Amino acid sequence: MAESxxxxxxxxxxxxxRAEDAAALVGYRGLPEVARYQSWEAFGPEDAARLIAKQVAIDPDTPGTWVQLVAVLAESGEIIGDCGIHFRADDPQQVELGITLAPAHQGRGLATEILNTVLGYVFGSLGKHRAMAVVDADNHPAAALFRRVGFRQEAHHVEHVWFKGAWGSEFVFALLNREWQDPLSSPQLP
Ligand SMILES: CC(C)(COP(=O)(O)OP(=O)(O)OC[C@H]1O[C@@H](n2cnc3c(N)ncnc32)[C@H](O)[C@@H]1OP(=O)(O)O)[C@@H](O)C(=O)NCCC(=O)NCCS
Structure with a gap:
């Protein structure tokens, strides 16, 4: 049993x-508008079962693994999204983040709240040095989200990846622990 x-x-x-989260994950991850800029094309019960089974064997902060957390509304117990933390194999002091919210719960600042909470964990509790995210350049809500929580745009790769039948462009966003602690310490990029 993996660490809680x-x-x-x-x-x-x-x-x-948890195993019982499968139906909720399928309910929003399977929607075309949610999958559009994600690594998956479709997300059905088998995909959910596979994802959950893999997670059961993974302890947080294990280099080379993604830990997926579900976001549950405290008031109702409803699962409204999930956030992945990639503990990078190439550098254990760095993490990559990914986030997905059910459309019915978008536009209320819940993704902002999820990322701020996860940043408290990776920077505050684990003391990581840098968090980053790769965002499709056409995914405007995701780019706005990472900017809103203080990430800097470090790169704009133009048509560098063949993605879902076309050349795709991506932003790389990053935030350092010290920038998270003190936004005024952010380097002034040209
Ligand atoms: C990326 C994604 C999570 C962003 O969700 P989101 O709902 O736009 O982000 P938030 O939950 O932080 O909500 C922000 C919106 O709520 C508003 N808001 C209301 N209360 C707020 C609060 N307390 N704090 C922050 N924003 C608040 C903001 O003004 C903003 O509105 P706007 O979109 O009109 O500017 C969502 O679009 C998504 O799941 N997309 C599909 C999956 C995906 O592509 N993920 C990205 C992979 S990298």
Whole structure:
């Protein structure tokens, strides 16, 4: 059984995936508008079962693994999204983040709350040096989200990846632990 992890914020509980979460994951990850800029084309019950089974064997902060947390509304217990933390194999002091919210719960600042909570964990509790995210350049809500929580745009790769039948462009966003602690310490990029 993998190590447990639970993070709380004003409106949410973030916790490890459980077998009984499968239907909720399929309910929003399977929607075309949610999958559009994600690594998957479709997300059905078998995909959910595979994801959950893999998670059961992974302890947080293991280099080379993604830990997926589900976001649960504290008020109702409803699963409204998930956030992945990639503990990078190439550098254990760096993480990559990914996030997905059910459309019915977008536009209320819940993704902002999830990322701020996860940043408290990776920077505050684990003391990581740098968090980064790769975002499709056409995914405007995701780019706005990472900017809103303080990430700097470090790169704009133009048509560098063949993605879902076309050349895709991506932004790389990053935030250092010291920038998270003191936004004024952010390097002034040209
Ligand atoms: C990326 C994604 C999570 C962003 O979700 P989101 O709902 O736009 O982000 P938030 O939950 O932080 O909500 C922000 C919106 O709520 C508003 N808001 C309301 N209350 C707020 C609060 N307390 N704090 C922050 N924003 C608040 C903001 O003004 C913003 O509105 P706007 O979109 O009109 O500017 C979502 O679009 C998604 O799941 N997309 C599909 C999956 C995906 O592509 N993921 C990215 C992979 S990298």
């Amino acid at each position: 992890l639970a993070l709380r914020s004003a409106r949410l509980l973030l916790r490890r995936l």
